[in-house]
Amino acid sequence: MSRRFQIVAVALAVGFTLSACGSEKEPAAANAGTAVTESPKGTKGTKGNSMNMQEAAERADGMLDAVLKKIDPEVQWAHGPTTKGSCDVTRRRTVMTIVSADRRQRFLDQVEQFWRTSDYRIKAKNDDAVFPAVYAVTKDGFGISVSVRARGQAFFEADTPCVKESKVADSASEPNGPDYDGVYPLPGPNVRSDYWSAEAS
Template sequence: MKRTAAVLTAVILANVTLSGCLSGGLPLSGVGRPDMDMQDAAERSDEILDAVFEEIRPEVQWAHGQTTTGSCDVTRRRTVMTIVSKERRGSFLGLIDRFWRKSEYRIKAINKDAEFPAIYAQTKDGFGVSLSVGGKGQVFFEVDSPCVNESEVKDPTTPPNGPAYEGVYPLPRPNVRSDFWSAGAP
């Protein structure tokens, strides 16, 4: 009986440790953001995304990707609809890397793959941010919240700077040309 109780306790502790949340979506002490709910986290994610897109010059066209929720976290996504050529990809990634470092984000990993590069970082308040390049050179941004209190999550309030593509999944490949970002010369 004692052995069964010990095994059960170990399994429960392992599950709580891996998820970072107690059942009901409440963050563990010292893990996550007990001062936030999912809507607060979604709004903070939108602020992070707004800031990075304000930094990109010349401007790129983007659309909202899907918002997803877990048991105690929220993920917001934006997809760049402007064609970023292979020749300009390094400049684009460098711009984002410099902005995130200037913003005191901790760079956790950089994938230097020539075709599918990516940058993974974390904000001081525990939000994971990433930029990844996918098929046809399409650029994706994602913000993952830390564990927060469960709540409803509303759609983003920042309007995209191009077509909204409401109800369209997956989004089309990049289809907007930029004199700068789509250029074939570095």
């Protein structure tokens, strides 16, 4: 009887050990899946892109240049910080023109209309009265957004897909006002526009 009891005890011990190993691995697998799902760029599948980070950053600059040139009347903007991920780049522009609450929706409508005519897909919108935003994506995996944040200031961001690693130079696009080089955070909107800064009469 004692011999049989020992065999059963050993079998149970091995079973508990294997079970413990499995329970340790499951959270890691779950976390790994969550990390991919929650990637803010959603571009993990584009790692085969032939562009490098510098080329992708230049394409993002071109997208930002294009939308800002289409805003009528013109708004003044400055560069925001550039950030690099493991395989992607984000370029930023900050609008220095005061866009009043009464003109805010017209501003976003102009941006959204331009992106639609440029064959971008509108991925999401936030219709909040105070902090609205529009998010779009191109067919080749670049993301671009405009959002209104504190003090009613509008911000543009362009995110590249996952591309080949390389060095990234500062943007060559010239701001149409002070460049605030080395200033962070940038000041709030401080440029008045007869149109964009106007309140409803």
